[in-house]
Amino acid sequence: MSTETPGTSGGPHIQSHKLFIVSMITGLAAIFLQGYTGTYVFILIPLIWPAFIGSANGVRSLASYGLGTGTSSIGYWGTAVGATAVYTGMLLGMNPIVEIAIALAGGAITGICAQKIIKMRIPVMIRESAILAASTAVIIRFLAGLFPEQVTLLYPLLYIAVTLAVLHPYNGSMGAGENQRRTLWLSGVEASMTTAVFGLVLLLMAPSPTSAGIILVSALGFAICIRGWYRMVKNEIYGMSWTGFPPAEH
Amino acid sequence: MFQILLLGSALAGLLAFLAGIFENEDSDAGSASNPNSQVQLAPQIEHLHRYYNKAIAGEPPQNALWAALAATVAYILYTRIGLDPVPGVILGAVVGALITAILQGMYGSLAHISRIASMKNFKQMLYWDCLLSPLPLSMAYTFLTALCLTLLSFVIHGLLGSPFPVPLIAMFLGFTLGAIASSTGDVHYGAERLYQHYKFGSGIAISKQGDIDVKGEYGYRNSVDTPYFTLRFGGPVTGLTFGLLIFIDALSRISGSVWTSVILEFLIIALILIVIIFLEKYTRNRYGPFEEGK
Amino acid sequence: MDPVSLMLFIIAGGVLVGICVHFIPASAVGAMSASTGIATGPSMLSFGAGLTGILSASFALDSGPVAMLASGAAGSALMIVLTILGGNLVNAFGTGVPPVSGQTASGQSLLGSSTKDVITGWEQKPFVTPGTDGHGMPAQTAISGIIGGILGGVGGAMVFLGVHFLIVPISQETAAFSGMVAAGIFLINCVLPAYTLVGKTEGLFDRKMLTIPKTFLSCLIVSTFLALIIYSVSTYASMGAV
Numbered sequence: 001m002s003t004e005t006p007g008t009s010g011g012p013h014i015q016s017h018k019l020f021i022v023s024m025i026t027g028l029a030a031i032f033l034q035g036y037t038g039t040y041v042f043i044l045i046p047l048i049w050p051a052f053i054g055s056a057n058g059v060r061s062l063a064s065y066g067l068g069t070g071t072s073s074i075g076y077w078g079t080a081v082g083a084t085a086v087y088t089g090m091l092l093g094m095n096p097i098v099e100i101a102i103a104l105a106g107g108a109i110t111g112i113c114a115q116k117i118i119k120m121r122i123p124v125m126i127r128e129s130a131i132l133a134a135s136t137a138v139i140i141r142f143l144a145g146l147f148p149e150q151v152t153l154l155y156p157l158l159y160i161a162v163t164l165a166v167l168h169p170y171n172g173s174m175g176a177g178e179n180q181r182r183t184l185w186l187s188g189v190e191a192s193m194t195t196a197v198f199g200l201v202l203l204l205m206a207p208s209p210t211s212a213g214i215i216l217v218s219a220l221g222f223a224i225c226i227r228g229w230y231r232m233v234k235n236e237i238y239g240m241s242w243t244g245f246p247p248a249e250h
Numbered sequence: 251m252f253q254i255l256l257l258g259s260a261l262a263g264l265l266a267f268l269a270g271i272f273e274n275e276d277s278d279a280g281s282a283s284n285p286n287s288q289v290q291l292a293p294q295i296e297h298l299h300r301y302y303n304k305a306i307a308g309e310p311p312q313n314a315l316w317a318a319l320a321a322t323v324a325y326i327l328y329t330r331i332g333l334d335p336v337p338g339v340i341l342g343a344v345v346g347a348l349i350t351a352i353l354q355g356m357y358g359s360l361a362h363i364s365r366i367a368s369m370k371n372f373k374q375m376l377y378w379d380c381l382l383s384p385l386p387l388s389m390a391y392t393f394l395t396a397l398c399l400t401l402l403s404f405v406i407h408g409l410l411g412s413p414f415p416v417p418l419i420a421m422f423l424g425f426t427l428g429a430i431a432s433s434t435g436d437v438h439y440g441a442e443r444l445y446q447h448y449k450f451g452s453g454i455a456i457s458k459q460g461d462i463d464v465k466g467e468y469g470y471r472n473s474v475d476t477p478y479f480t481l482r483f484g485g486p487v488t489g490l491t492f493g494l495l496i497f498i499d500a501l502s503r504i505s506g507s508v509w510t511s512v513i514l515e516f517l518i519i520a521l522i523l524i525v526i527i528f529l530e531k532y533t534r535n536r537y538g539p540f541e542e543g544k
Numbered sequence: 545m546d547p548v549s550l551m552l553f554i555i556a557g558g559v560l561v562g563i564c565v566h567f568i569p570a571s572a573v574g575a576m577s578a579s580t581g582i583a584t585g586p587s588m589l590s591f592g593a594g595l596t597g598i599l600s601a602s603f604a605l606d607s608g609p610v611a612m613l614a615s616g617a618a619g620s621a622l623m624i625v626l627t628i629l630g631g632n633l634v635n636a637f638g639t640g641v642p643p644v645s646g647q648t649a650s651g652q653s654l655l656g657s658s659t660k661d662v663i664t665g666w667e668q669k670p671f672v673t674p675g676t677d678g679h680g681m682p683a684q685t686a687i688s689g690i691i692g693g694i695l696g697g698v699g700g701a702m703v704f705l706g707v708h709f710l711i712v713p714i715s716q717e718t719a720a721f722s723g724m725v726a727a728g729i730f731l732i733n734c735v736l737p738a739y740t741l742v743g744k745t746e747g748l749f750d751r752k753m754l755t756i757p758k759t760f761l762s763c764l765i766v767s768t769f770l771a772l773i774i775y776s777v778s779t780y781a782s783m784g785a786v
Binding site for chain 2: 570572573574575576577578582583584585588589591592593595596598599600602603604605607611614615617618619621622623625626627628629630631632633634635636637638639640641642643663664666670671672673674675676677678679680681682683686687690717719720723724727
């Protein structure tokens with residue numbers, strides 16, 4: 001992590017592999033418990049948020065090196081690996097672990113190509129692309145499992161909504177004073193926004209207590225995360241005012 | 251069949267033209283896409299500004315999300331309500347576009363606040379009115395973009411007969427429109443509007459980048475002023491490009507034969523290439539070479 | 545067609561997608577008229593063009609493979625040429641600069657020390673704004689962009705065709721699935737060359753054309769991996785059905 005910009009009140013740095021292990025455990029638990037919770041599947045929603053945070057952290061570690069193609073491309077590329085693996089696997093009704101392993105391998109292979117053949121000189125390239133692909137695969141697998149039918153219709157939305165939720169936290173906080181904690185709080189905000197959107201789509205598709213529960217749980221998460229994020233913003237920002245002009249320039 | 255294809259092509263061209271204009275204005279009102287780097291750079295060279303810094307993502311992915319979300323909601327509503335196709339689709343598209351506009355507003359304000367917070371070292375303040383006055387404008391443009399793209403996807407699926415489902419077409423069109431808008435209309439914003447104090451008729455040298463205009467026609471500039479300027483040229487050109495693309499592509503297929511369509515399209519490509527070369531000659535003669543030492 | 549050749553279609557399509565990115569002139573600072581090329585990132589632009597190609601190809605799904613590939617190529621090339629026209633219009637009348645190739649003007653392109661446009665033979669050097677790297681899309685980059693569009697459209701259509709006919713026996717909603725997966729494979733392959741281009745290329749006569757072998761190899765490896773997975777899923781499923 002040589003090019004990390006020191007945050008103003010960043011606190012200790014969270015290592016990406018630890019975040020990855022946590023998000024894999026909670027994410028896989030959420031996917032496997034989906035079949036047993038029935039109507040109460042919405043209590044599993046918080047278990048999938050760590051995967052959003054882990055992949056946002058992956059985007060952050062990669063993009064802070066300066067890729068030359070923008071932050072968006074790393075986000076939609078990583079999600080494309082995860083989404084392609086999951087969609088192909090779901091065709092067969094494959095075991096989720098196999099799908100996620102395929103995504104992990106796909107991410108690692110693309111990372112190896114970028115690192116060894118294209119010679120990008122980013123030390124974390126292979127690890128972070130594998131993490132990004134696997135975490136997005138977990139998210140997409142879980143979200144797709146929420147829907148009873150007609151999932152093919154939702155493939156584009158699943159792909160692109162997860163992409164934005166994953167790449168936006170770093171892209172939205174970019175700047176000299178960016179730090180990991182604020183980016184990850186923002187990632188939590190956007191994770192709950194994304195699950196709320198899918199709750200809404202489920203509500204329109206098949207109105208049930210489940211979908212209302214998803215929206216409620218997401219709103220709760222949103223409230224918690226936005227408070228944490230806004231507290232950090234208030235600490236770190238230069239100043240806030242309702243209106244005004246910048247001080248004279250010269 | 252012929253009549254339906256003709257109607258489909260005309261409708262598709264119209265909707266694509268409108269979507270192009272609205273999309274470009276949405277990105278300009280939020281200084282999104284590539285010119286965003288200039289707004290981002292400005293505080294570092296002491297140009298404190300009052301622009302809305304809506305850095306959601308690159309233009310193609312963000313547009314793809316707006317279009318895909320609106321189209322998915324519209325399709326689900328349309329199939330569930332059981333209205334006649336035309337009112338059903340329009341109602342669904344309006345609801346979908348509303349949800350999309352709200353999501354865009356949330357993403358945009360989060361990005362603006364978080365980016366300003368990252369600029370502490372350069373003494374950039376967060377002025378709430380700079381966020382709150384362009385926000386409804388940008389959301390309204392997103393609403394219109396999502397609405398047009400959703401209706402366009404239904405037209406391509408229903409009237410023109412693409413085998414892809416509506417949400418997938420919407421995602422494709424969102425990506426394509428984003429790519430077109432960020433490469434045509436944004437030049438008008440990035441190279442002219444942000445640098446109006448430089449003489450007309452030159453590109454922006456790398457050494458001058460970040461030296462943007464922070465003052466407008468009167469007082470400090472706000473992002474609401476931007477569409478006032480870009481709507482006069484950048485927006486319509488974006489609309490023209492995307493509208494022509496959809497319209498030519500649809501119209502070339504009207505005979506029903508694939509090969510006729512391919513030959514027609516390549517003929518049109520050759521024609522456009524000639525136009526491009528004539529345009530190049532025209533500008534070279536008209537503007538002339540740069541003089542030494544300027 | 546038999547599954548193995550369909551798998552080869554996916555691999556070849558993926559590689560073509562990677563190569564097409566090198567041909568399409570694109571540059572992010574083009575948005576400030578500070579550099580030659582269409583004013584957006586190379587991967588985004590080729591993805592936008594490729595999707596138009598896949599959408600065009602989808603209309604020709606029942607007309608055989610050759611018609612599909614031709615249709616995809618026409619769609620993508622049309623998108624690129626219209627974007628070049630739009631970009632040049634804005635450069636000409638919005639910013640007031642003539643299209644000119646910066647790299648050719650500085651004598652660093654593949655053409656050697658010549659500072660003239662290959663197609664039109666017009667001198668490039670005096671028309672570059674001092675301090676910039678050219679602006680707009682002159683004739684030689686427009687031609688290169690059309691070639692790139694054709695390659696990208698053919699590549700996207702090949703991936704779509706391969707995925708579609710591999711899963712026809714095992715799925716109901718084939719078009720939806722194969723369109724999405726073709727887009728995914730397109731995305732993965734068009735970001736890799738963007739890394740070698742570092743956000744900027746002038747197309748056919750840019751020195752970065754020399755990095756094509758790297759792109760070729762990496763796209764070959766990645767597409768082979770993805771194609772093998774889709775192939776094995778398809779074979780496994782049809783065996784299970786028997």
